[in-house]
Amino acid sequence: MGYLKAERTAKRIKQTILRTNITDQSTKAAEDCNPKLLFVMRHAGKKIFDKTTSDIFRTLRMPSRHNAVFLENTKENQLLLRVIEPYVVYGNPSLSSVRELVFKKGFARINGKKTAIQSNTMVEEQLGEKGVICLEDIIHEICTVGPNFAAVNQFLCSFALSSPSNGWQKKVSVSYKRGGEYGDRGAAINELIARCL
Template identity: 40%
Template structure:
């Protein structure tokens, strides 16, 4: 006689088969979605790279044309600065302390991106003796985020090891779905710069190789503090 399978076992087998099928379909869909996202991220990265290269070539072309015609070429003013705290809390007056908190420069060798406008320039100048700042290149911004980038996720400091961390926090509202999108938003000072910059935890940098010389004097007098302009890129390289 054929073996009789109890009805409750049959129902369990049918339920298990249905759940297994749904799980397989879900995994296949997730796998396909991940592949599509990887293609989109790669396409965006290539688009951004071409955009950066075009901008660099345009600057070089204009500089050469100006030199050939005997004129001077002045590049457009930077829209973004990178500020690094160079001194501690000693002799810090309350107003400077408040500005440091607003800039999120709470610890020595902390670094942050700052969008340049009249208000932020005045803030930077007010606390100049305690910071150094300048205009970072796209390559410097990329290195900072890839090497020392941490995101603020539910109040926690999370390393940016996966595009999903960026997408889950900034993707739905602001369309920033990968680390490359984040770098592009920061370097171009895009419409969602504020949200992207607030998502980035202040960078914790090392003491620079070869150290700081003459911390009490401004940079243009051979010291440390103040505006370094494009020379900030060299300092960041020594502090990574």
């Protein structure tokens, strides 16, 4: 339970900083995110005619639009993202976004079937030997990109999100850095996650 204490302390420090107005909102959001963790959501490409791109989507478990997954921010994954960038939005999710996603949209893959996560017992049966026995452990493992990140990620199905409320507000065919929608949005991904839940 050490991480819950650490989380509380981090919250308290943030509150203090906010009260003294040392940092602005964006730095606060960035502090809350682990740069080693990426949340990737496919937003386009109903039909993809390029085999490499469709293979990457299959590997990443994002066969259709609005599918989303957590990825470790590695060189290999950065390379894959570069190939599929025009079809995805991604960034560094905050702890609260990860928690919302797991609680509201989290499904487990058990014996090849997509199953609603109904209890911590279910988590313990599948991931107990890795020391992951409840939903909070899953959230912690994802947020910290811990040693059991891959196992936890395999246990979770890819997320099926809704279209963002108020729709896509900018051009989806233009990259985020140039004022559009697709590509890397860093900590700003959290605002989009909230609109898709």
